[in-house]
Each structure stands twice: as C-alpha cells, then as structure tokens.
Amino acid sequence: MSLQGPGTRLGLSSVAVAAGVAAAAGAAQLGVGYGLGVFSWVPTVHGGDEAAWLASLAWTVWISALSVVLGAVVADRVGQPTVQSSTAVRALRRAALSIAAALGGLVVVALTAVPARVAERADTFAPHLIVGGYAIAGVLLGLFISVAALVARSIAANVLATGGWLWLLAVTAAADGIAAGRDPVVAQLGSWPVTTDGPWFRSVYLPGAAIAAVAAVVIGFLAALPAARRRDGQAGVALSGAAGPALVAAAYLLAAPRLTGALPEQLSAHLVAPYAVVTGLIGSVLALVLCGPRRPRPVTAPVPPQYTGSDATPAPAVPAQAVPDKTGSGKKASDKNGAAGDTSDKPASDKPASDKPAPGRTAAGRATVTKAASDDTAAQQPADEPDATGATPPTGPSGVSPVADPPGPRQPRKKR
Known part of the structure; x- marks a missing residue:
C-alpha cells in the first residue's frame, strides 16, 4: 500500500524504518542503563529506596519518548522527497512517520514492565503495571514531540543533542562511582x-x-x-x-x-x-x-555633485548650419546682407512690397520681387473688373480669364 502525492511517495519502507529505528533505540538505551546500573527495579520495602524508584520511572519516560523522536527523525531524513509536495501530503507523511515510530517505541513498555515485576512496593501490588503505564506515557509524549521535530529541524537537533548529553552524563557518573569503589547507585536524570557534601542552597x-x-x-x-x-x-x-x-x-x-x-x-x-x-x-x-x-538596508544610488558657480565651464556652443541656396544662383545665404535668391523660413511681412529698392540689394533682386508682386496682384483681381489702366482683361471662349483659370488639356478637333 502506498500513499501518493505530487512529487513524493510514502510507502511501507519509510514506515518500517520509523518503527524499526524506534524499537532499536529503545532496546539499546535500556541495555546500557541496565548494564551500567543507571536505573534498576531493585526490591524495596516501605519506601526504603524511594529515590531509586522515582529516578527509574523518570528514565523510563525519557527513554521511551526519545526512542519515538529518534525513529521519526531518522525515517524522515532517509526517505526525504526530492520534489516539492503539497502541504497536506507533507502533514500526512509526518503524521504517519510519528505514529509508526510510536508503535516501535512500545517495545520499551515490554522491556521495562517485565523486569519491574521483581520490585516490591508497599503502595501497590502490581509495580509492573505502573512502570508499563509510565512507558506508555513516554511514548505519547514522544509522539507529540516527534511531530514538532519533523516540522522544525532545530527542535529535532535539540532533543537528540540533549539525549546524547544526558547519556554521557549518566555514563560518566556510573564510571566515577565504579572508579571510586562506591556501591552502584541509580543516577538521576x-x-x-x-x-558528596554540597554546596547546597x-x-x-x-x-x-x-x-x-x-x-x-x-x-x-x-x-x-x-x-x-x-x-x-x-x-x-x-x-x-x-x-x-x-x-x-x-x-x-x-x-x-x-x-x-x-x-x-x-x-x-x-x-x-x-x-x-x-x-x-x-x-x-x-x-x-x-x-x-536582518532587515536589508535600502540602497540609494549616489547623486553626482553639480557645481553652479560663476567659474563653471559653459556648455560648448553648437555651430549654426548654413542654409542652402534655393534660387540656384550658387551663392550662400547671408543673415546680414540678404543676397539674391535668399529664401528663409521667416513668414512674409504683411506690409505691401515697396517699389523702392532696399538698401544693399541688387537690381536683379528688385526685378524679381517686383515681378512676383505684380503677378500676385493680378491673380487676386476678379476676372470682370478692369485693372489699373481701365482695360478689361481678355477672356477665353468659356468666359474665364486665362490668368485666373489655367487652360485644361487639349481637346481633339471635330471632323467636319
């Protein structure tokens, strides 16, 4: 059976890894604890060794919870998907791995409850049931922590590092007691x-x-x-x-x-x-x-300084372009003396053209201006009005002056 999602696949392999690692981690920790005497279910009567009993219960809760977290984290790292999946698929995958690790962590229940049958408690007739209940509580606690550890990798790193430190401290305490020749005692978690004498506060x-x-x-x-x-x-x-x-x-x-x-x-x-x-x-x-x-600082482009003092370098002058001669006389136009054939873009003056020649102009220039002015005056006069001499301008066969109406295309002659 497999659960497929976009870009990932959750099969029985990851679930088996979670359960197997959790069971192996629980068994390994219990083996080290029993072997070094870190905790044990020694026979006690009337609460003579209450500290050892409570310390062993605390170790049982810790071992079962750490086993579940370790199994879920290892299975998640081994079967990490290589393609991005949806949020629902990731949540379902993490829940499945945590539940599988919790099922594997139930091995701690059997490995602690069976040896606890030799314990003698005045407050209960079945101490193994109490130990088994604490182991189940540790499994449930590990299930909750494993979900958080799969969401945040820093939480998983902290739990596993803390577990390594606690076991290093317990092994050091047991080795110190053996080296000093003292009787083995249960180490506190x-x-x-x-x-041996403090200081205390x-x-x-x-x-x-x-x-x-x-x-x-x-x-x-x-x-x-x-x-x-x-x-x-x-x-x-x-x-x-x-x-x-x-x-x-x-x-x-x-x-x-x-x-x-x-x-x-x-x-x-x-x-x-x-x-x-x-x-x-x-x-x-x-x-x-x-x-x-950290919040990124805004980056502003540096503005180059602009100097506007009196000694600033002026902008280079753009040379004026020469106006070509349109009259075909072959001479360049001058802006000062107005040579013949000068055609500028300035609008013509509204004042009527004077018969007097402008100073500095040649005779050819005056003749050209006078002839253009007379042609414009003749074009503006109506066809049926006499001109300044009193003569009526001639009209063509159609009654239209040849000056006002230019002749059309030549018509072919009719055959007689």
Whole structure:
C-alpha cells in the first residue's frame, strides 16, 4: 500500500524504518542503563529506596519518548522527497512517520514492565503495571514531540543533542562511582553528584544546577545556530532550546507529581529541571538574534555633485548650419546682407512690397520681387473688373480669364 502525492511517495519502507529505528533505540538505551546500573527495579520495602524508584520511572519516560523522536527523525531524513509536495501530503507523511515510530517505541513498555515485576512496593501490588503505564506515557509524549521535530529541524537537533548529553552524563557518573569503589547507585536524570557534601542552597545542589543550566544554554545555542543560518522559521528556532529540557522536566513531573517526602538529591533534580527549560530557551533565542535574518538596508544610488558657480565651464556652443541656396544662383545665404535668391523660413511681412529698392540689394533682386508682386496682384483681381489702366482683361471662349483659370488639356478637333 502506498500513499501518493505530487512529487513524493510514502510507502511501507519509510514506515518500517520509523518503527524499526524506534524499537532499536529503545532496546539499546535500556541495555546500557541496565548494564551500567543507571536505573534498576531493585526490591524495596516501605519506601526504603524511594529515590531509586522515582529516578527509574523518570528514565523510563525519557527513554521511551526519545526512542519515538529518534525513529521519526531518522525515517524522515532517509526517505526525504526530492520534489516539492503539497502541504497536506507533507502533514500526512509526518503524521504517519510519528505514529509508526510510536508503535516501535512500545517495545520499551515490554522491556521495562517485565523486569519491574521483581520490585516490591508497599503502595501497590502490581509495580509492573505502573512502570508499563509510565512507558506508555513516554511514548505519547514522544509522539507529540516527534511531530514538532519533523516540522522544525532545530527542535529535532535539540532533543537528540540533549539525549546524547544526558547519556554521557549518566555514563560518566556510573564510571566515577565504579572508579571510586562506591556501591552502584541509580543516577538521576540530568544530574551528576560531583561532590558528596554540597554546596547546597535551599534544597538545590549547586554543582548539579550549574551543570544543567550551562548544558541547556550551550545545547540550545548550538542546535539553533544552523537553523538560524538557514533562515528557517523563527518561531521554531526560538522555541527549539526548550524542547529537550522540557522533555526532561515532563519526565520528572510524571515520575513525582508531589515532592512531599522526597530525598534531597531527588528534590534538587526536580527543582532544577524547570530552570533548565528557561536557560535552554535563552540559548536558542540568542542564536536567532545573533545569526538570524536582518532587515536589508535600502540602497540609494549616489547623486553626482553639480557645481553652479560663476567659474563653471559653459556648455560648448553648437555651430549654426548654413542654409542652402534655393534660387540656384550658387551663392550662400547671408543673415546680414540678404543676397539674391535668399529664401528663409521667416513668414512674409504683411506690409505691401515697396517699389523702392532696399538698401544693399541688387537690381536683379528688385526685378524679381517686383515681378512676383505684380503677378500676385493680378491673380487676386476678379476676372470682370478692369485693372489699373481701365482695360478689361481678355477672356477665353468659356468666359474665364486665362490668368485666373489655367487652360485644361487639349481637346481633339471635330471632323467636319
């Protein structure tokens, strides 16, 4: 069976990878924990070892939740689609991977409930049912965190980095106890008793609190730094620092909702866990502020300075073009003396032409002007009016003056 979408395909392979990785991660963590004595279901009567019981419950919640997140993230990275798909297909794919990882994480329920049958509790006759219930709660918590981890890669990086740090701290605490020759004791989740006598401040073990706070800040900053440089979603990057510490705090809260009668080391671990959430959030926000996207500055083109002083260089003068001679006399026109054949674009004057020659003009020029003026005057007179001498202009056979009406085309003669 396969679920197809635009550009991606979700088959049984990715679902099998999610379930298999989650089951393998849960089994591997339980093997390390049982082998090093990090947690165990030792027989207890009348609450003689309450701290070990509560610490083992917290580890059960953490291991089951981390296994689900690890299975979903690995399956998502292995079967990452190479073509962009729609939002609905991506959401359906993430939900399927998270559910498959949760089904694989149920292996932790069996691997913790069966060994817990040897535990002896005064408040219950079936401690294995309690341990199994805590394992199921951790699986459900991991299902919720895995969905967020698939949406924001910074959240997945923070949870996995926090898990690696907690296991490194637990292995270091177990190795330190073995090297010192002390009896193996259950390690607290996210806490390491560096010294045996403090210092303490109001039921808070200061060395353990400092280690938890510094580790949360560093992991939150380093896990959010690549996402901030990739310009991922700002909300996911800012909240990623609280993902891993919040999972630890939830494990402690489920293990001991009420802290009445808790031992000092257990009380210190419970009180430090919420503050680690705040410090981890500070680390991720710091990474977003330092390496996040910044608003681009507006780029303005530089305007060259313009100098308008008195000593500014004037613009080069454009040479005037010579007007060609239209009269065909072969002489260039002059703007000053008006040579013969000068034809300019200026409109003619409304004043009548004078018979007196203009100074500076030649006789040929006067004759040309006088003849043009007389032709215009004759053309404006009606055909039936006499001219200045009193003679009527001759008319043609059609009664139209040959001056006013030019002759038409020549007609052929009629044969007699």
